[in-house]
Amino acid sequence: MLLRHTPSEIKERKALTINPAKTCQPIGAMYAALGIHGCLPHSHGSQGCCAYHRSTLTRHYKEPIMAATSSFTEGASVFGGQANLLQAINNMFTVYAPEVIAIHTTCLSETIGDDINQIIRKAYDDGKVPEGKHVIHCNTPSYVGSHVTGYANMVAGMVKYFSESTGRYRDQINIIPGWVEPSDMREIKRIAKEMGVKAVLFPDTSDVLDAPQRGKHMFYPEGGVTIPDLKSTGDSKLTIALGPFGTESAAALLDSKCKVKYELLDLPIGISATDRFISGLSRAACVEVPTSITAERGRAVDIITDMQQYFYNKKVALFGDPDQLTALTEFLVDLEMKPIHIISGTPGKQFEPRIRNILKDKVPNANVRNGANADLFLLHQLIKNEPVDLLIGNTYGKYIARDEDIPFVRMGFPIMDRIGHSYFPTVGYAGVMRLLEIMLSALLDRQDRDAPEESFELVM
């Protein structure tokens, strides 16, 4: 057994996290920053952070992840990182010529208390920032929140630095996706276009982290939201923010800074959440939902009505990030599955009541935990006490799935042992179809594997 020391008896822990269901803020900030065109993310701390984040993102996307670091040594840790950051800014603009440098902090620079605003001002004053280029930042102390918080903070940083209200009204909608894949961002843009809505999506990692193989490395790939587009978000009609944990802070800032109202929705994962997204977009832009979208929905629902027997009453354990889990739980409930163990390492008081509200009397006794000590060790123990038919989560779930012999669907971050997540969306009705397909494959492969010879089914 891979996790042979995990006992089924659950003892409450206060201090020790075992097998976390989250990671730290800076990696989320780095990921979000890659969704700006021509952006070089910069990690202000010791170089191990940057190396770890680049490695983890690379394993997940199998794509180049370019980012630089302030390379703190003991001296910088004692005297502050200003000299390192100023030198880094100069070197990055000289050698790598980005349009924008997006700095995030680390637990080291946060503990020291480096004032990034002041250092950036000094970089401009000293002439280290070429004309027309930009340096932005956000604070991402690793000892607060999770990687999702870091993503949210960098997205809010984009608003803080770029969004402008020129007084010139633009007939466009801002869409802020929570932490989703480049495939999802591409799909959200496609849906908006299909609906005839002019949308600015930020951040946008499509065509950055799913860049085509062309035999040459483009340091700054073609994708990413452009700076003019980011600036224009202050003149938009409305912001649609998808997923409160990843996007609400940015949407609220855009409202207070530029008076662009926002509608906060769930990530459009599953039928109901996608329905709300489509309706929201249609309302916001005053467009009718085109028949093509309705047809997409119909195809997705058709799979459900064809195959529901395989989903009905199946118990599911899921772990990951709160915005995904919220929408996914609702989808599973729509399928009349039973999500009984739901774990997220990301803290936040609104998570559990929201999930309970979705589960209501349908799955009244589910274990829902997030924040401190809500980890995969606990999830595994819960599964030992009440087994499930399906496990959904990131790659680390496969250790539980193998030990407990549970069908496993990979969803979330990081996925380091399969491809697909960056190419095929889980959002929208197309995403519904993909989720149905991978869940069915997992469940039916298991049925095929375990069926006695006499009841091995040809047609399913």
Added chain:
Amino acid sequence: MMDHDTLQDPLAIKEEILSKYPPKVARKRSKSIVVRDPENEQKIQANVRTIPGIITQRGCAYAGCKGVVLGPTRDIINITHGPIGCGFYSWLTRRNQTKPPGNEDENFMTYCFSTDMQDSNIVFGGEKKLREAIQEAYDLFKPRAISVFSTCPIGLIGDDVHAVAREMKEKLGINVFAFSCEGYKGVSQSAGHHIANNGLFKHVVGLDDTVKEGDFKINMLGEYNIGGDAFELERILELAGFTLISTFSGNSDMGRFANSHTADLNVIMCHRSINYMAEMMETKFGIPWLKVNFTGAKATAKSLRKMARYFGDKKLINRVEKLIKDEMAAVNEVLRETKPRCEGKLAMLFVGGSRAHHYQELFNELGMKTVCAGYEFGHRDDYEGREVLPDIKIDADSRNIEELFVEKDDKRYRPRKSAEEIRSLKKKGLEIGEYDGLMAEMGKQSLVVDDISHYETEKLIEFYKPHIFCAGIKEKYVVQKMGVPLKQLHSYDYGGPYAGFRGAINFYLEIDRMVNTRIWDLIIPPWEKNGAEITAEYVSL
């Protein structure tokens, strides 16, 4: 492609690379980029700070300590003291394989333990939480040992991890020890290796004096069992007749570390990460060390012969010769098949503190040429050989890594060879306690680059157009986007083993695939190919 016998002078490309940098950066980088001239003694700048903003391969001291050296040991609970990230990123990502003797035996390597510090712990200190975490780990798992790894904020907020460890050791009655391996220490993961060596030496080595049965007892140092390398070497060593007391630290357990001072020879694979341990064991217990290289079939044979000569036992020597003969038959068969397809092709290697040297052996065996190489975190002695050690200036970044003061152990110091015997063996060409470094391997006008940056990587690939580039995960897809296959030499691209005889066979087959595959021809669509003509073909029905 270049003719591999006449290397193009890389001086011009070096100048071109430097011209892009701000002057101060160019001056500094210039000293880390050396055009090889074997006729002259050459210095290289290494183990110095990475320049902020210049994209580097390097990681941190924590990664070197927790990830590299202590990570591969299965029966210890390694608790990361800090915010969640560091523990998360070092969770199972280095591919150290381990095989506990039985299904019930301890293996905590699949687990990640962290104190997951929150802002209140940063403000009010994290010692209390650490103490509780150690207690909870003990209550849950009853391990024989627990160690604690400090992340960046720990040093700043002043948590005394060593005091907490001492206190809990006393309370729990098991071995508990801590490492001050904050990420900002030193200039790369190398600092963490040193810190890990010190901690293991202080807290574990020598705890168990039981003398195990067996002849020709050795420890294997600096072998981390990536992709099962240590399994292959265990197989070879057993067939050759050596008794392996302990490996630092692939497929290892605490009991073997504790007992490792009873061995009669230390053999070093990765010189950079573990030479401290060998030196300290020699000083304290009288165990000499030999630098070996089990990467490459010929290198493996050579290393086994060195080890046999050290013991000087005729039966052992014969047994080693027979093993080499048996194993080389299979090796040569695969080489006959693969070498003609690989011969003359060019490789670039930028990895580690040993691998950029060791893997040149494998490429040599395939008839391939390493035109450009360097370490991510090597020191000058890894490049120039240990004879430069007295010349290396201790700078501020090295000074803050503890140098243990080690003396002869009153009772347990036992010179395995007399000074006379050592002299005589050395005279006969056995290089005891020596290492010549990477540069000795590299021919005239090859290029040696320490701590290569991303920018330099791209420029040098454009210049050399290598058939294969070896580095790590961060470089993997950048280089492949340029149409050049990249072999990861940290994770082996999830393959291996590559050590020993069977490892060499695996590597030949893998490199043959990588440098000869046709997949790269798919990149350019037919309508973009030079001279492409749109022709219409109709299938006649």
